[in-house]
Amino acid sequence: MNPSDERPIRLKEFISLMHLYRPSIWLIVLALFLVLIETALSLAVPLLTMTFVDLTVESNFSGTTAVLIACAFIAQIALSGVSIYIMIYIGQILVTNLRKDLWYRVLRLPVYFYDQNSSGETMSRITHDTNVIKSFFTDQLIPFLSSTLKIIGSIVILFALNWSITLLLLFIVPISLAILKPLGKKTYKVSKSLQDETASFQGDLGRVLSDIRLVKSSIAEEAETIQGNDRINKLLKHGLDTGKIMAIISPIMTTITLLVLVVVFGYGGVQVANGILSAGTLVAIVFYMFQIMPPISQIGHFFTQLQKAKGATERINIILNEQLEADLTSRPPFKKKTETGNCTSGIQFDNVSFSYPNNNNILENVNFSANTSELTAIVGPSGAGKTTLFSLIERFYQPSKGKITYDKQCVNDYDVQDWRLNIAYVAQDSPLMSGSIRYNLTYGLNTHSTDSEIRVAIDKANLTSFIDSLPEGIETEVGERGILVSGGQRQRLAIARAILRDPRILLLDEATAHLDSHSEILVQEALNQLMFSRTTLVIAHRLSTVQHANKLVVVQNGEVTGEGTHNDLIQHHQFYQELVANQLYKQETPQLSN
Numbered sequence: 001m002n003p004s005d006e007r008p009i010r011l012k013e014f015i016s017l018m019h020l021y022r023p024s025i026w027l028i029v030l031a032l033f034l035v036l037i038e039t040a041l042s043l044a045v046p047l048l049t050m051t052f053v054d055l056t057v058e059s060n061f062s063g064t065t066a067v068l069i070a071c072a073f074i075a076q077i078a079l080s081g082v083s084i085y086i087m088i089y090i091g092q093i094l095v096t097n098l099r100k101d102l103w104y105r106v107l108r109l110p111v112y113f114y115d116q117n118s119s120g121e122t123m124s125r126i127t128h129d130t131n132v133i134k135s136f137f138t139d140q141l142i143p144f145l146s147s148t149l150k151i152i153g154s155i156v157i158l159f160a161l162n163w164s165i166t167l168l169l170l171f172i173v174p175i176s177l178a179i180l181k182p183l184g185k186k187t188y189k190v191s192k193s194l195q196d197e198t199a200s201f202q203g204d205l206g207r208v209l210s211d212i213r214l215v216k217s218s219i220a221e222e223a224e225t226i227q228g229n230d231r232i233n234k235l236l237k238h239g240l241d242t243g244k245i246m247a248i249i250s251p252i253m254t255t256i257t258l259l260v261l262v263v264v265f266g267y268g269g270v271q272v273a274n275g276i277l278s279a280g281t282l283v284a285i286v287f288y289m290f291q292i293m294p295p296i297s298q299i300g301h302f303f304t305q306l307q308k309a310k311g312a313t314e315r316i317n318i319i320l321n322e323q324l325e326a327d328l329t330s331r332p333p334f335k336k337k338t339e340t341g342n343c344t345s346g347i348q349f350d351n352v353s354f355s356y357p358n359n360n361n362i363l364e365n366v367n368f369s370a371n372t373s374e375l376t377a378i379v380g381p382s383g384a385g386k387t388t389l390f391s392l393i394e395r396f397y398q399p400s401k402g403k404i405t406y407d408k409q410c411v412n413d414y415d416v417q418d419w420r421l422n423i424a425y426v427a428q429d430s431p432l433m434s435g436s437i438r439y440n441l442t443y444g445l446n447t448h449s450t451d452s453e454i455r456v457a458i459d460k461a462n463l464t465s466f467i468d469s470l471p472e473g474i475e476t477e478v479g480e481r482g483i484l485v486s487g488g489q490r491q492r493l494a495i496a497r498a499i500l501r502d503p504r505i506l507l508l509d510e511a512t513a514h515l516d517s518h519s520e521i522l523v524q525e526a527l528n529q530l531m532f533s534r535t536t537l538v539i540a541h542r543l544s545t546v547q548h549a550n551k552l553v554v555v556q557n558g559e560v561t562g563e564g565t566h567n568d569l570i571q572h573h574q575f576y577q578e579l580v581a582n583q584l585y586k587q588e589t590p591q592l593s594n
């Protein structure tokens, strides 16, 4: 997901992103209008001060001018406050709209996007990069406009007041730029490295903290400490590099300011003494000089931040330009579950080939059918492609060749969400979300499940005694990723969830693997009931659980090498015979542990 470094980051992309997510244009116009008035007032204050000083020097104290200066100050402060708030408001709305769109999209991006991009990086796009854009809008854009106006306005007025001092002042600008520009480039490079390093450090933190058990059981604390320290040291180095640049820039800036003061007061003082310049004009010139200085450094900062904002845009655009699942295939709503009875033929794999990106063909011309109201078991060695078959049915990936049909219609013809609504998947390591048991059982269901429906599902999944033993029953929290419940309990919760979903297609990945033999019989009964009038596919690692299946499909190296009942295969299929013999041998051999 790293944006290509060679490609120039285009301003157009950044502007169109701002345009797309900004709030009403009138708010922006209002903010600009206020800035314009505020700038005009700030330019008028020194002129008023000049008049006031000159009149006072001539012993002509002007109360009106003093009041005008005070009013201009107050108005400037008030307008500045209002325009700052409006800009912050616009920035917040912009980033909110952008984050909502990104959030909508990350939930709908295809699974292969997540195979290729780390979740930590995607999180950073939504939180950090959007923040960079917001800060640019709120902290840079309006100050940049007002700074530019202030600089131009001040220089014009300065020329009108005294061209020779102005020329001397302007002479300092190219000198400052010549010194500061290379430093500015260096600052950008260092701050970019600092950002990248911070993102990597955050990524490492996320990786280690989310798998702390793996770290501990692998005794990887020492290795992680070294890697973490290495990153922290790099952060220190980048921090110190920034410090070095600041250590050069700050004294230079102070010296330049002093130099300007020496020039203005020295040369201007001589002119006042000679009667060429009035005292009021000198005060006005110093005033303008101080008004110009912060905007000049503000403009330098603006370009550095613009680079950052353009970089953030480029990374965000990677997500925004990625095709959503629903755009890859489409379409009409899937028939309602009540219409299931119409389905006569179940799932059919029709010459399906598939490979993951940057991988060889995982599936090669796969043909088999899984009929309605039947149990079809997929058996085969590890890595043969069994789970991949399920992923294709769920449409996490698209076949590179061939098609999958349901009820004789290509599954891609159905709206992807409607299609998945009709599938329940019970995986070996059934994942749970942090939240209560009730939340997990009804997760994603778009119809409300009553307490009695939930009770029935719990009962059928043989979970009643477990849930009744919990102090808060169904409202008990399962912890992050369901860490507070056992593997077997997680699996039974997944079965209960499948029962509640009442799907047309059941995908079971060794669904009873974590159960003791007594629970397995009970859950198997529940599954048998659930399988009735549904298309059920089960990946089986233990043949004992699927010997009774209507059909077994043997997958080896991504190809279907045999199909039939247990009795058919045991007679004709050599690999299946070996598999059965192997498992029978295993059952007879004492196991190390259960």
Ligand SMILES: Nc1ncnc2c1ncn2[C@@H]1O[C@H](COP(=O)(O)OP(=O)(O)OP(=O)(O)O)[C@@H](O)[C@H]1O
Pocket (backbone or CB within 6 Å): 115, 356, 357, 359, 362, 380, 381, 382, 383, 384, 385, 386, 387, 388, 389
């Ligand atoms: N997301 C992925 N990206 C790239 N390759 C993958 C991905 N998922 C699986 N593979 C590869 O595809 C092949 C088939 O994997 P799959 O998980 O379908 O096998 P399986 O038969 O279910 O294995 P097991 O019985 O061990 O679960 C493996 O070689 C695996 O490395």
